[in-house]
Amino acid sequence: MTDERLERFEANRRRLFSVAYRLLGEASEAEDVVQDAYLRWERAEWAVSPEAWLTKVVTNLCLDRLTSARARREAYVGPWLPEPVATGAGALDPLETVQQRESVSLGMLVLLERLTPPERAVFVLREAFGHSHREIADILDVTEPHVRQLYRRSRQHVAAAHKRFTAPxxxxxxxxxxxxxxxxxxxxxxxxxxxxxxxxxxxxxxxxxxxxxxxxxxxxxxxxxxxxxxxxxxxxxxxxxxxxxxxxxxxxxxxxxxxxxxxxxxxxxxxxxxxxxxxxxxxxxxxxxx
CATH class of the missing domain: 3.10.450.50 (Nuclear Transport Factor 2; Chain: A,)
Incomplete structure (x- = not known):
C-alpha cells in the first residue's frame, strides 16, 4: 500500500469505527470491522471517493454481522447491554448535535436492537452522520424511495419508545x-x-x-x-x-x-x-x- 492510500485510510479510521460501533453496539466487533475494511482497501483499486467507498464497505460488513449477532444476543445470559466506550477522547465522533450524542447513548443503542439491520443502518447514517437519502441508497444498493421508507419506519420505532432528556x-x-x-x-x-x-x-x-x-x-x-x-x-x-x-x-x-x-x-x-x-x-x- 502506498503512503497516500495508507494516509487516506488513517484519516477515516475514527469515523469508520464510529459508524461500526453505532451499528453493532460492540467496540471489539467494530475494531474487527475496521480492520477488515483496511484489508479490502489494501487490495482494492483506487476509488473516486475513498470516504464513500470505505463507508459502504464498513456498513455492509456490519449488516452481515448484525444478522448473526441477533441470534447470539437472544441466547445471552441476562440483559444485553452495549460495550461501553469513553467518549471524552473523541473515539465516537461526531458528537456535535443532540442527535449525534443520543446515537451513542446506551439507551439508544439498546433501543436500536428493535430495528431490522437495514433500518438501523439507515437511521444511524442519517441521524448521526447526516448522509442524504441518495448517499444511503448508494451505500446499501437500494432505491432512494426504499431508503425513505426505512428511515420513516426507524424513526417511528425510535420515537415510540424514546424519551429525550436535555438537562445541562x-x-x-x-x-x-x-x-x-x-x-x-x-x-x-x-x-x-x-x-x-x-x-x-x-x-x-x-x-x-x-x-x-x-x-x-x-x-x-x-x-x-x-x-x-x-x-x-x-x-x-x-x-x-x-x-x-x-x-x-x-x-x-x-x-x-x-x-x-x-x-x-x-x-x-x-x-x-x-x-x-x-x-x-x-x-x-x-x-x-x-
Whole structure:
C-alpha cells in the first residue's frame, strides 16, 4: 500500500469505527470491522471517493454481522447491554448535535436492537452522520424511495419508545456526584430523593460477573438493589467519567475495573441505571483508560 492510500485510510479510521460501533453496539466487533475494511482497501483499486467507498464497505460488513449477532444476543445470559466506550477522547465522533450524542447513548443503542439491520443502518447514517437519502441508497444498493421508507419506519420505532432528556451536562455531573456519595455511604434519604418513582436498573454480567438477570423496576426495589453494594464500600473506588456521551461511574473493585454504571436523568431524578459488569465488555474501555 502506498503512503497516500495508507494516509487516506488513517484519516477515516475514527469515523469508520464510529459508524461500526453505532451499528453493532460492540467496540471489539467494530475494531474487527475496521480492520477488515483496511484489508479490502489494501487490495482494492483506487476509488473516486475513498470516504464513500470505505463507508459502504464498513456498513455492509456490519449488516452481515448484525444478522448473526441477533441470534447470539437472544441466547445471552441476562440483559444485553452495549460495550461501553469513553467518549471524552473523541473515539465516537461526531458528537456535535443532540442527535449525534443520543446515537451513542446506551439507551439508544439498546433501543436500536428493535430495528431490522437495514433500518438501523439507515437511521444511524442519517441521524448521526447526516448522509442524504441518495448517499444511503448508494451505500446499501437500494432505491432512494426504499431508503425513505426505512428511515420513516426507524424513526417511528425510535420515537415510540424514546424519551429525550436535555438537562445541562453540569447539572448531570452534580447529580452524579450526589448519587455516588449516597450509594457509597448508604444514605437512604438521599437516594430516595434522587430516584424517580419509575426508575429502572439494568445490569449486564453476561453470566461472567455477578449481576441481576432481570431489570429492577421501581424506587423501592432499585434502592434495595443499590444498598447491597454498601457492603463492598471499603473495597470499591468509583470515579466519574463520560461514557457513551453520558454521565458515568467507573467502578474499581480491589483496584481492577469491575463495572461501568451509566446514569440517565429526567430533570433532577434518576430514570435509568445501566451497569455493565461483563469483563469481556470492559476490555475496550480499560484499554482506553490505560
Amino acid at each position: 451536562p453540569e447539572q448531570h455531573r452534580q447529580l452524579l456526584e450526589r448519587f455516588l456519595d449516597a450509594t457509597l455511604t448508604g444514605d437512604v434519604p438521599a437516594l430516595e430523593r434522587l430516584l424517580a418513582d419509575d426508575v429502572v436498573a439494568w445490569a449486564d454480567g453476561g453470566g461472567k460477573a455477578p449481576a441481576v438477570r432481570h431489570p429492577v423496576a421501581g424506587r423501592t426495589a432499585v434502592l434495595r438493589h443499590l444498598l447491597a453494594f454498601t457492603r463492598y464500600a471499603p473495597r470499591i473506588r468509583m470515579t466519574p467519567d463520560v461514557v457513551n456521551g453520558a454521565s458515568a461511574l467507573l467502578v474499581h473493585l480491589d483496584g481492577a475495573l469491575s463495572g461501568v454504571t451509566v446514569v440517565e436523568f429526567d430533570g433532577d431524578r434518576i430514570s435509568t441505571i445501566h451497569t455493565i459488569a461483563n469483563p469481556d465488555k470492559l476490555a475496550f474501555l480499560a484499554k482506553q483508560r490505560m
